[in-house]
Amino acid sequence: xTFKFEMNSAVTIAASSETGTVxxxxxxxxxxxxYLVRYQxxxxxxxxxxxGESALTT
Numbered sequence: 001x002t003f004k005f006e007m008n009s010a011v012t013i014a015a016s017s018e019t020g021t022v023x024x025x026x027x028x029x030x031x032x033x034x035y036l037v038r039y040q041x042x043x044x045x046x047x048x049x050x051x052g053e054s055a056l057t058t
Contacts, residue, residue: 003033004053011056
């Protein structure tokens with residue numbers, strides 16, 4: 001299996017259009033790959049959160 005997004009890639013969270021940087025990746029046998037994304041939330045807070053591959057775009 002290969003990852004869709006590389007480390008340090010700029011990504012967009014599809015549901016909110018917030019943008020961030022991939023700072024971690026996880027691969028699972030029974031589900032989609034996940035990415036730890038560091039971004040600034042719409043309210044200005046700094047956030048790091050795990051997102052499934054299908055929730056992210058470039």
